Amino acid sequence: MSGAIVVGYTATDAGADAAALGARLARSIGARLHLVLVLPAEGTRSPAVVPPERAYEEHIRAQAKKWVEDAIVRLPQAITRTGHVRIAESFAEGLISAGEEFGARLIVVGAAGGGLFGRHRLGSVASELLHSSTIPVALAPAGTAGQDDHVIPRVTVAVGTRPGAENLLDEAASIATESGVGLRLVSLVPFDVPPGLDTGAIRLAGSTHAHEVLAVAKELLPLDLGAVVEEAPGDTVEDAVANLSWLPGEVVLVGSSRLAQPRRLFLGSTAAKMLHELPVPMIVVPRTRAEAGVR
Incomplete structure (x- = not known):
């Protein structure tokens, strides 16, 4: 088996x-899949107007445990999975x-309520995860639960010109290899270059950079x-993402912002613009060097 995946679970559509x-x-x-429901520390205590009672805390935890157990049963039987209820701030x-306890490869969370279906x-x-996690975070668009696909059909990785994209490419190649699927490299160079360059120079730079990355990817x-x-x-960026073809169930990987602290996540401007138009899950990978692959 290849590591673990931690899912942030709530008894909601997300x-x-x-x-x-x-x-x-x-x-x-x-x-291995770990379904984790986190209860806020203050949420497990009885209201302040009455003395804390152990029965109240046990009731809250029992309800959370029931939600997790029900969700575990609905997951595909072929997957090795466990459920957990945790207390945290x-x-x-x-x-x-x-994620740190289970040695997770990924932490998965759903979209906020009120979003468009498939977005x-x-x-x-x-948002808090993207500012503090040292583990890659996978974002599920609304409506993912209604899809019938059971495996990833393709892995797409968005690459720009920023140095330090090796970790991003390594992770994308690793997921593609373990999934037994192909890897698509989408060049974001036209949106990741200094202002003032003419269109021809930008396209040339994009084509050259993309093929250099392709050579590295093929070795991996x-x-x-x-x-x-x-x-693209x-x-x-929005036009590029909207005009690309996307396979149902595929994932796209992006690097965290160059402004993020080392080994931590931060969703940069280019990735944030992509997110608005993406109809597929996005995985944000922490940088491990001085800069990130996609801002």
């Missing part, structure tokens, strides 16, 4: 989406702690798995 994406990833890479803190909307938990992949380059069409 929780079901996160569980569905976690199951897809676990099945694809052969990982914040949901994100509890997930990061669980992302960052909530407070996802097994011979029977392919890697291709696709230049359009004049803006």
